[in-house]
Amino acid sequence: MTIRGDRGFSRRSFLKGSGLVVSFALLPGVAFAQDKTDGPKGPPFGDMKSTPYLDSWIGIDESGKVTIFSGKAELGQGIMTALMQCAAEQLAVTPDQVRMEMASTASTPDEGYTAGSNSMAGSGTAILNAAAQMRTILIGWAADDLGVDKTTLHAENGVVKGDGGKSRAYGDIVKGRSLHVEADGTSDLIPPDRYKVMGKNHPRLDIPAKLTGAPIYVQDMRPDGMLHARVVRPPSYTSTLQSVDTAAVSKMPGVVKVVHEGDYLAVVAKGEYQAIVALRALQEAAKWQTPKALPKESTIYDMLKSMKTDDSVIDKRGDGTLPEGRPVVSATYRRPYMMHGAIGPSCAVAEFTNGKLTVWTHSQGVFPLRKTLADMLSMPLDAIDCIQVEGSGCYGHNGADDVAADAAIIARAMPDKPIRVQWMREDEHGWEPYGSPMIAEAKGTLDDDGRISGWNYELWSMTFSTRPGGSANNLMPAWYLPKKFGPPKGGQIPLPGGGGDRNAIPTYDLANTHVLYHYIDGPMPIRISALRSLGGYLNTFAVESFMDEMALAAKTDPVAFRLKHVKDPRARDVIEMAAGKFGWKKAEKLPPYRGRGFAYVRYETVKAYCALAVEIEVDPVSGQIRVRRAVAAIDSGNAVNPNGIQNQIEGCIIQATSWSLHERVAFTETEIMSRDWSSYPILRFDGVPDSVEVHVIDRPGAPFLGTGEAGMGPTPAAIANALYDATGLRMRDLPFHAEAVRTAMLGPDAKTKA
Incomplete structure (x- = not known):
C-alpha cells in the first residue's frame, strides 16, 4: 500500500x-x-x-x-x-x-x-x-x-x-x-x-485525499501481514506493576503475543477489535501500586510560586522601575494545564526485520525521534528509519513520538511483522505531554500624556521543551522498560523564540520596562512539553489584556492607545487593517451583553505581525460566551500561498477560542481525570464563530516570518477585552468557561439565581 x-x-x-x-x-x-x-x-x-x-x-x-x-x-x-x-x-x-x-x-x-x-x-x-x-x-x-x-x-x-x-x-x-x-x-x-x-x-496538495477519504493518515496504514497492538497503561506516572497473569489473555481469540518487559505491558492480535478486547482483559489482570504523586488541582498556582526557579531579567529599558507618585495599574493572569486534544488518537506502524527498524510516524521531528529510539533500544542510528506520515492534526509535542516508541518496542518483540499501535482516547488524553500552567503579574504607570511610563512584568512557568532529541527519558514508554529511564527534566529555549517567556517582552515602543522570568527548573509533577505557541499564548493574553487595562486608565480607545505606542510601520499596518476591516471606529453601540475587543502581537518579537478584533455575545443566564465575529490582519512577509496563510490564522482563532472558553486538565493526587471529551470539553461546531475574516498583507520578496502560531495569543486577549466591553467584568484566569463567567456576573451564589 x-x-x-x-x-x-x-x-x-x-x-x-x-x-x-x-x-x-x-x-x-x-x-x-x-x-x-x-x-x-x-x-x-x-x-x-x-x-x-x-x-x-x-x-x-x-x-x-x-x-x-x-x-x-x-x-x-x-x-x-x-x-x-x-x-x-x-x-x-x-x-x-x-x-x-x-x-x-x-x-x-x-x-x-x-x-x-x-x-x-x-x-x-x-x-x-x-x-x-x-x-x-x-x-x-x-x-x-x-x-x-x-x-x-x-x-x-x-x-x-x-x-x-x-x-x-x-x-x-x-x-x-x-x-x-x-x-x-x-x-x-x-x-x-x-x-x-x-x-x-x-x-492544498493534502486536501483532496482528506476530502475523499483516501488513505493519507498513518492511522489508515494497512500493510500486508500487519498485526494490531494495544498497550496497558498504569493508573499514573509513578505506578509500578505488582503482578499480572497473562495466561488467560494469551489464549483469547486472535491474540498472538503478550509483550511483558518490566512494567511495560502490551498485547498483539490479528484484528484490532481482538486487540481491544484483550487489552481490557489485560487491564483487569494487572495489579499496580500507585502512590500519591500529583499536586492538588486547586493548588497548582501556589505550587508554581513555591517551586525553585532560575530567574533572569529578559528585558530592561530605562531604569526598569515604576515612577514614584504615579497611580499603579496591576493585574495577575493565569493559565492551567492544557492538552493538545488531538481529534484522532496517536498511531504508529513499525517493522523490525533483519536487525533493521522502520517506523511510520506522525512525529514532528523524525530525525530527533530516530536518535531517541536508538537510545531506548540500544540500536545503531543507521539501523533505524523514521518516515513521517500525516496524523490527524496536531501542533506541538503530543503522543506521536510515544506511540512510535510503543510500535518500536513491540515490533522488536515481534520481528518480521508490521505492528500497528493505535492509542485509545484515554491514552491520548491521559498520557500526552500537556502545556505548562503559567502565572503573569503586570504593573504599569502612565505619564501626564496618557503614555506608559513604567512597565513591570513577571512570569512563572515550567519547561515547554521535553521533545525527543537523544535521551530515551523523553519517550514515556521507556519509563516502564526493565532498563528504567526517568522522566525528563526539560530545558529552556533561548529567545527570541523562547519557551515560557515567548512574547513576554512587549513589542511596543516603551521607554521603561522590566521583565523578569521565573523559570521553574526542577521535577515536573505532571508531564509537560510543547503546546502550540508555547508561552506565547499566556503572555500575549496577559500583555494585551493589560494594554486594555492601561488604556482604560488613560481613558483612551484601546486601538488608539496601541497605535500611540507603536512606531514600526508594519505593526501599524496590521493594527489599522484589522480595526478598519472590522469597522472599529464606525461601530455603533452594541446591544446589552455584546462587546468588542482587540489585540495585537508580533509573534516571538521577530516573526509575523498579527492583529485581531472580535465581537462576542454573553448569555446572561448561563454565562456562555459566543464569538460572533472575528477579523484579523496578518503580515508574515512574502505570502507564498495567501489562502494557506488565511487557513492558518482561521485555525488559530478557532483553536484558541476553544482553549480560552473550555479547556483545562482535571486531575487528583493520583491520576489524570480528563480522559475523554466529557471531562475535557472542546469547542463544538455550534460554537465556531459565525464569521472569520483574515486579511493578508503581502510583502513580495521580503523574508518569510512564520505564520502558524501567530493568532493563538491575540485570541484570548481579544475575547477577554470584548467580555469587559460587554459586561464590565475583567476575567484574568483562563479558561473563561460558562460557570466561571456566570459566577463572576452573578456572584458566589450564582447557582441560586437561575
Missing part, C-alpha cells in the same frame, strides 16, 4: 527511474568534494546551512519530473503546498511538474522539528534558493550543450529556451550529469514582479 498517495515518491524509487549520476549529500561531513563555479560565495540560505548540497533538496529525472525533499512535516498546516510553490517558481516549472517528499530519515535533509512557525524561514528559504541556484546551473549546462552564451537563454516550464527556437528540456540536460553541487549565497532569484506561482492562491 502507498500511504503517501500523490504526495510524492521515495528517493529510492527516484533513483531507480533516473539516469542521473547522483551522490546524495544528506550528511555534509561525508560528502565528497565538488568543483565550484568561479566567483565570490556567501553562506547557504536557511536550512541549507546544515545540508549545503543541492541534490539533498532537489532531484530531476530524465522525464523532467522534479522531486523536492524537505525535512519538514506536513501536519495539515499546508506547508507542503507552499514549499512546492517556492520550488516551482524558482525552477521555472509548473506545479504539476513537482512532487514533494517530506520528512524521512531515509531520504530528506535533517531539518529538526517542524515547530515554532519556522518551516518557511528554514525550509522555505532553503528550497527557494536551492531551486534558483539549480535553475542557473541548468541554464549553464544547456548553454554548453547548445554552444551559446548562457545570457541568451531563459527557463520556462521545465525547458531552457533561446533565440532561434533552440531549447533543451530539463530531463535532457541532466542526463549523465551530477546535481551534487554545493550551495552558495549567490542565488539569482526570480523577482516578485515576475511571479507566476508564488503569491497566488494554490489548492
Whole structure:
C-alpha cells in the first residue's frame, strides 16, 4: 500500500527511474568534494546551512519530473503546498511538474522539528534558493550543450529556451550529469514582479485525499501481514506493576503475543477489535501500586510560586522601575494545564526485520525521534528509519513520538511483522505531554500624556521543551522498560523564540520596562512539553489584556492607545487593517451583553505581525460566551500561498477560542481525570464563530516570518477585552468557561439565581 498517495515518491524509487549520476549529500561531513563555479560565495540560505548540497533538496529525472525533499512535516498546516510553490517558481516549472517528499530519515535533509512557525524561514528559504541556484546551473549546462552564451537563454516550464527556437528540456540536460553541487549565497532569484506561482492562491496538495477519504493518515496504514497492538497503561506516572497473569489473555481469540518487559505491558492480535478486547482483559489482570504523586488541582498556582526557579531579567529599558507618585495599574493572569486534544488518537506502524527498524510516524521531528529510539533500544542510528506520515492534526509535542516508541518496542518483540499501535482516547488524553500552567503579574504607570511610563512584568512557568532529541527519558514508554529511564527534566529555549517567556517582552515602543522570568527548573509533577505557541499564548493574553487595562486608565480607545505606542510601520499596518476591516471606529453601540475587543502581537518579537478584533455575545443566564465575529490582519512577509496563510490564522482563532472558553486538565493526587471529551470539553461546531475574516498583507520578496502560531495569543486577549466591553467584568484566569463567567456576573451564589 502507498500511504503517501500523490504526495510524492521515495528517493529510492527516484533513483531507480533516473539516469542521473547522483551522490546524495544528506550528511555534509561525508560528502565528497565538488568543483565550484568561479566567483565570490556567501553562506547557504536557511536550512541549507546544515545540508549545503543541492541534490539533498532537489532531484530531476530524465522525464523532467522534479522531486523536492524537505525535512519538514506536513501536519495539515499546508506547508507542503507552499514549499512546492517556492520550488516551482524558482525552477521555472509548473506545479504539476513537482512532487514533494517530506520528512524521512531515509531520504530528506535533517531539518529538526517542524515547530515554532519556522518551516518557511528554514525550509522555505532553503528550497527557494536551492531551486534558483539549480535553475542557473541548468541554464549553464544547456548553454554548453547548445554552444551559446548562457545570457541568451531563459527557463520556462521545465525547458531552457533561446533565440532561434533552440531549447533543451530539463530531463535532457541532466542526463549523465551530477546535481551534487554545493550551495552558495549567490542565488539569482526570480523577482516578485515576475511571479507566476508564488503569491497566488494554490489548492492544498493534502486536501483532496482528506476530502475523499483516501488513505493519507498513518492511522489508515494497512500493510500486508500487519498485526494490531494495544498497550496497558498504569493508573499514573509513578505506578509500578505488582503482578499480572497473562495466561488467560494469551489464549483469547486472535491474540498472538503478550509483550511483558518490566512494567511495560502490551498485547498483539490479528484484528484490532481482538486487540481491544484483550487489552481490557489485560487491564483487569494487572495489579499496580500507585502512590500519591500529583499536586492538588486547586493548588497548582501556589505550587508554581513555591517551586525553585532560575530567574533572569529578559528585558530592561530605562531604569526598569515604576515612577514614584504615579497611580499603579496591576493585574495577575493565569493559565492551567492544557492538552493538545488531538481529534484522532496517536498511531504508529513499525517493522523490525533483519536487525533493521522502520517506523511510520506522525512525529514532528523524525530525525530527533530516530536518535531517541536508538537510545531506548540500544540500536545503531543507521539501523533505524523514521518516515513521517500525516496524523490527524496536531501542533506541538503530543503522543506521536510515544506511540512510535510503543510500535518500536513491540515490533522488536515481534520481528518480521508490521505492528500497528493505535492509542485509545484515554491514552491520548491521559498520557500526552500537556502545556505548562503559567502565572503573569503586570504593573504599569502612565505619564501626564496618557503614555506608559513604567512597565513591570513577571512570569512563572515550567519547561515547554521535553521533545525527543537523544535521551530515551523523553519517550514515556521507556519509563516502564526493565532498563528504567526517568522522566525528563526539560530545558529552556533561548529567545527570541523562547519557551515560557515567548512574547513576554512587549513589542511596543516603551521607554521603561522590566521583565523578569521565573523559570521553574526542577521535577515536573505532571508531564509537560510543547503546546502550540508555547508561552506565547499566556503572555500575549496577559500583555494585551493589560494594554486594555492601561488604556482604560488613560481613558483612551484601546486601538488608539496601541497605535500611540507603536512606531514600526508594519505593526501599524496590521493594527489599522484589522480595526478598519472590522469597522472599529464606525461601530455603533452594541446591544446589552455584546462587546468588542482587540489585540495585537508580533509573534516571538521577530516573526509575523498579527492583529485581531472580535465581537462576542454573553448569555446572561448561563454565562456562555459566543464569538460572533472575528477579523484579523496578518503580515508574515512574502505570502507564498495567501489562502494557506488565511487557513492558518482561521485555525488559530478557532483553536484558541476553544482553549480560552473550555479547556483545562482535571486531575487528583493520583491520576489524570480528563480522559475523554466529557471531562475535557472542546469547542463544538455550534460554537465556531459565525464569521472569520483574515486579511493578508503581502510583502513580495521580503523574508518569510512564520505564520502558524501567530493568532493563538491575540485570541484570548481579544475575547477577554470584548467580555469587559460587554459586561464590565475583567476575567484574568483562563479558561473563561460558562460557570466561571456566570459566577463572576452573578456572584458566589450564582447557582441560586437561575
